[in-house]
Amino acid sequence: MAKATITFEDINVTVTVPAGTRIIEVSEKVGSAITYGCREGDCGTCLMKLTEGWNNLSEPSVLEDKILRENMAGKHNRLACQAQVLGGTISVKPV
C-alpha cells in the first residue's frame, strides 16, 4: 500500500499513514491543536496551514472550496476534516 507522512509541526510528531488518509483521522489521536467542529466540511473550524507538500493533498471539493473562500483562506490553507494525503510528505500546523 502506498504510504505518506504527515508532520504536525505544533507538536513535533510525524505519522506514517496509508495514502488516502484524511488529516482528521490522525491529528486528534496525536494531540495536535487542530480542532474540529462539524467534521463534515461545513463550519471551517479545522482550517489548517500547510507548510510543506500542499500539492500532495487531494483537490478541495466544491463544498470545501466554498468554505475556504468564505474564510478568505490562501492556497496553503485546507480543512483538516476534508483533505486527504495522497502520498509524499506534508507538514501541517493549526492556523
Place this chain on the structure above:
Amino acid sequence: MNSVVLENETGMPQAVALSERVHWIGALDPNLRTFDIILKTANGTSYNAYIVRGSEGVAIIDTVKEGFADDFFARLESVAKYAEIKVIVLNHLEPDHTGALPELMRRAPQAQLFISQKAQSMLKGLLKQDQLSYTPVITGDAVSLGDRCLQFLHTPYLHWPDTQCTYVPEEAMLFSGDVFGCHFCDNRLWNDQVGDFRFSFEYYYAHIMRPFKEYVLRALELIEPLPLKLIAPTHGPILRDRPTRYIQRYRQLSSPALHSEISAQQKTLLIFYISSYGNTKRMAEAIYQGAMQVDDVRVSLYDLEGGEVAPFVDLIEEADGLVLGTPTINGDAVKPIWDLLSSLTVVSLKSKLGGVFGSYGWTGEGVRLVEDRLRGLKLRVPIPGLRVKLIPTDDEIIECQAFGLELAQELMGIREARVINFADLA
C-alpha cells in the same frame, strides 16, 4: 421629563429620532424571561432596528423578531416609504434580528441586501431561498446613500460567525449588532434615561461574548479609533452618553485578569480531581509531583469537592492546560466532573492541553468519556488517559509521575520529536 414617545396620538408605533437622519424602528418585548435557552432577563428585551436616510436613499439596519414585525413596519412607515429603501444591512442573522426580513424584502424588492462574508451560508439556512440576491461585504467595503455612507466592519464571532458592525461616519454612529447590547427592556431607550442596566450589560457579556474574547479584542481594534457620538446595539439601551465607556469596559472584560503572577515564559497547568476512597487523589498528587519537575510550568492541584464551579471556570479560562481526575462509578465519570465540563462553554478552550486520569473498580469508562468530552470542547489530548484499577501500586504511582512529567513537557513543547506509525495509534 425622561420620556421617549414610542407611539403617536392614535396609539400607532412611531420611530424615535437618534438624529435628524437616523431613527430607531425597533420593538420592545417586555415579557421575555429566557433568551436562547441560556440567558435570563428580568424585564424583557428590545429588538433594535434602525433607519438611516441619505440624500440618495434610505438604509434599514437589522430588523426584529418575527412576532414583533408589526411594530417594526409601523415605525418604519412613520418615517419612510418602502420605495425609498435602497439598502438593507444585516449585522447579524439570528432570527431575533432577521424575523421581519422576508416581509421587508417583499415590500421593498428593489432594496439591495448587504451581509458579511460569513453570513452567506447562514442566510440560505435561515430563509430557505436559493435565488436570494445579496452582496457580501468586509472591512473596507462601503455603500453610499449620497450624503450618508455605510461603512462595514468585519467583526466575526460576536457572537456568531456572521456578525459585523456598520459605521456611519457623517453621524459618528456605530450600529454594533449584538456587541455592546444587553437584554434590558425600557421604553426610555437611552442609556442616560433608562433604569440601572449595568448588571444586564455585564451579564450579557459574560454569557454571549466571553467565549469569543480574542475576537472581541480584534473587533475593538477596529472600533476604538472611530469618532463616536453614539453606539446603537440590537438589544438594550442606545448608548449616547459617553459611549466609549462601554468600549473600555469590553476591553477590560476581554483582557486576562491573572497576568501579574505568571511571567511570559511560564505556562499554567491545573489538575482537578475528585476521589471517593483516596485512590484518584493519590494519582493526582503523583501527577502533580511529576509535572512540578518541569521548569516554568506553574502547576496547581485542586480537589473539586472543595470548590464551586464558577471560580474554577475562571481559572480554566486563564490556564494553558487542564488535567481532570475522576473515578468511574456505575460506568461513568462522576457528576462533579460533568458539572464542571458542562459549565465550560462560556470560555474559550481551543487548543489548551487536556489530560485525564482516574482509579476505577470494574470497568473504568470514566477516563475515556472525559477524554472525548475534552476533545469535543476543542482541547488537544495528546497523551492517552491514565487508569489504575483500585489502589495504585508503587509502580503505578511512578507511572502517574511520568504521566505528569510528560504532560508538563508537552505543555512546554519540549517533548522529543516522535515518528509514529498510523497502525500504532490508539
